[in-house]
Amino acid sequence: MPRLLALVLVLQALLLGAGAHAAGAGVELVVTEPYLEMHTGPGRGYPVFYVIGRGETVVVLYSRTDWYRVRAPRGQEGWVRREDLRRTETADGGPAPIVPYPDFTSHRWELGAGYGIYNRENLVTVYTDFGFTNSLDIELVLQQAFGTIDSRLIGTIGIRNTVLPEWRWFSPTIGIGTGYQRISSIAPPAPLEAGNQLAYASLGARGFITRRFMWRFDWRTYVVFNNVNKTEELEEWKFGLAVFF
């Protein structure tokens, strides 16, 4: 019961927060094309229910994906396509402040997740990536490998070079880095160590899908620094989808 109460409280807080956001003032833009179409929903199939004429002012409240929520002079609210809103102007004649999508080659932040195979075991991976330049990134990865005798949590940090960042659909990448794996036993024999430091070298590729969406493929070879007399080498490959900002 306390759990349910907590849930209700969290939800209530969320609702209040969102309500406060909704009340914020928007950006005023003037229609310069013959008309601006307002749709009932933020999607290509939703019908046009209202048209705003040239010279009239709309208030842009917020955006969702490629659509903008606007308020017409007489209070009607609806959704306007991004490309249509780009052709409006601010009150003093400037261009509409519709920010372009982050450029694929020069984006700064990236957040992604994917599936892979680590040491012949299933792997789930999430990562974040910060680009210093168009071709040099620092990459932070957290992943979980699901073995039959052990389960591993792996965290790595490394640098990656994108060889041809201006190629949109396929850019090769190379990288190196270091990390740590925590091993928890599932079935005997128990692992000799509870964790090891790792180092890796990677080869990969990335490509643009649409808007701020991209795919990434990565192959890595790991060296595990353990206290056993033999150095362990592991292989990993993974495929992921990412969003960049």
Add this chain to the structure above:
Amino acid sequence: MEIRPGSVLLAALLLSGCGWFHRGDQGPAPVPVDEPQPDPTIIEPQVTRREVKTPHIKAKDFELGAYVGALSIQDFGVNPLYGLSIAYHVTEDFFLQADVARSKAGQSSLEQVFPDISVLSNSGRRFTYYDLDVGYNILPGEIFLGRGRAFNSALYVTVGVGDVKFANIDNFALNFGVGGRILITDWLSAHLDVRDHVFDSDLFGVSKNVHNIETTLGLSVYY
């Protein structure tokens, strides 16, 4: 009257000469050399710089939500489930989603028939998972309530990977789901989801695929 080129040239020269002298008359009077000259001070412009601020339109592409429902844990009955989710809408068709949820397994049939047998410890009955999914809105549309009300809605499918921790073991799980969303207002949506978490389990001696199907009801806000 005949105009000769020579006379035109002469007239032009005279006119330009007049112009020259005329300009000469307007020029500043020569300043006497012995008068003190004012210091050549730099004139500071008394103009305050106008702050050019590009107005910012807020993007509300994230959806944060909570859900409750029933999870059918294979061999362990149907049990309540509580979860949290976050989604990022990339385009009007695709979204990425992450979920965390927990439940607790009940008694298996074996344990019900033979009360002395306990298959799982108390901590082993905990069923927790996380998911990383890709979703696709297959049927966007509107739902009408009477004549005057319409709610935006969508039917979507999700597929993803994740971890199911059950019997104190982390299992790699695939999940497949189908769900519906209705936007009650433009920032609040209600969800109904059915999702199957599939993983390999050898809890009862033989390795088999176990299906754990959840039916949940959730509320989420766009921000």
